[in-house]
Amino acid sequence: MYVSPNKNKAKTLTIAVTGLNANDNPGPGLAVIRALRSGFGENLRIIGLAYETLEPAVYLRDEVNKTYRIPYPTAGVEALKERIKQIQVLENIDVLIPNFDAELYNFIKIESDLLALGISTFLPTHKQMEQRDKVNLKVFGDENNFNVPADAMIFRETEINNAAEKFGFPLVIKGKFYDAYTVHNLGDAYMAFHKLNAKWGLPIIVQKFIKGTEINIAGLGDGKGNTLSVIPMRKLYITEKGKAWAGITIEDEKLIKMAKDFANVTDWKGGFELEIMRADSGDLYIIEVNPRFPAWIYLSAAAGQNQPKALVNLALGNVVEEFKNYQTGKMFIRYAWDNIVDVEDFQKLSAFGEL
């Protein structure tokens, strides 16, 4: 018997993805992987990069082919570089997509080292990261004609008193990187301050509460001021942590213009998410800008604009045309599902740092 090689078979694309914590405050990794699988089909190998052994997507073996643990961002860039180098020898990664805000600074720092290893990325710059940082967002908004709720950076709990007097209740108390609490009195505000300080450190951001409808926009910027894709989504079901558990794509020129304006003034490179509050007056406020894809990004693929696939193509230097249309009324409804795993798998990842 003779078996000839299939010359039509394309080279396997290997993409490394972080953010595998598909929990109640989910990282975007699994949604990114799902979009990539739906966009690239076969010949795709997904390498999961995990910080913790209980990140749920690690154990979804149909989605993630192989997972490696990587050092926490606090370990620094050298540790990260060294670990990626080890992994690259084994995996030959083509593109790496980081999905956590807190890790992005390090990945941006080692961007050229990654490229030297043959790993392409498509990341924002440190300057772009700073511009949209929670502590700078109000100034950024004022300078570029975006409505951003008034806020204050605080380092002591007693400073909440001044903010409360200025903004009134309710107030939104936000952590430096993640998490936010809407509070209705000083007692709850103090409690939120200490919880966030313990988890993410100082400063804490106290933001004026805007009553309205919560909308998120997922976008992809080409780094030259152009937006290649914009998908606005209205949150339909919101968890206690303020995360969308269900949402629906909507059409609104104002929202699309806002995303395009944002990418234009920042020359944004890569995926981003604008968290918007549409006030009862109809005014749009930017509540937050996330420098990466959101956890609901698979909806972009379902609605006709596969942003993760487009980002991979941009990273590889391929031409990506601007998406023009998407389907409105496309919904996502998240669900929780118990994956059954043998302890051997857990042990492998714990002991050897890979699975």
Added chain:
Amino acid sequence: MRLKANIATSENGFIFNPATGDSFTSNGLAAEILTLMKLGETEAEIKHKILAKYEVESIQLERDWDDYMQQLREANLLDL
């Protein structure tokens, strides 16, 4: 009074506003009125059809019509 151009309606009375993501359900007659509004029929034409088809007094129809239009307005479904 005109229904906003982008409002989607179905025969079973489901209404979807793609600009806001809001959705509503309505009964059979309300759905019928929406369909006629979408076809561009005037208020007078629609009322005439309802009076011809259903056993309803004109004064009752006027009251119900105003009430329904108010609901559509509050739901942000009408072009004002």
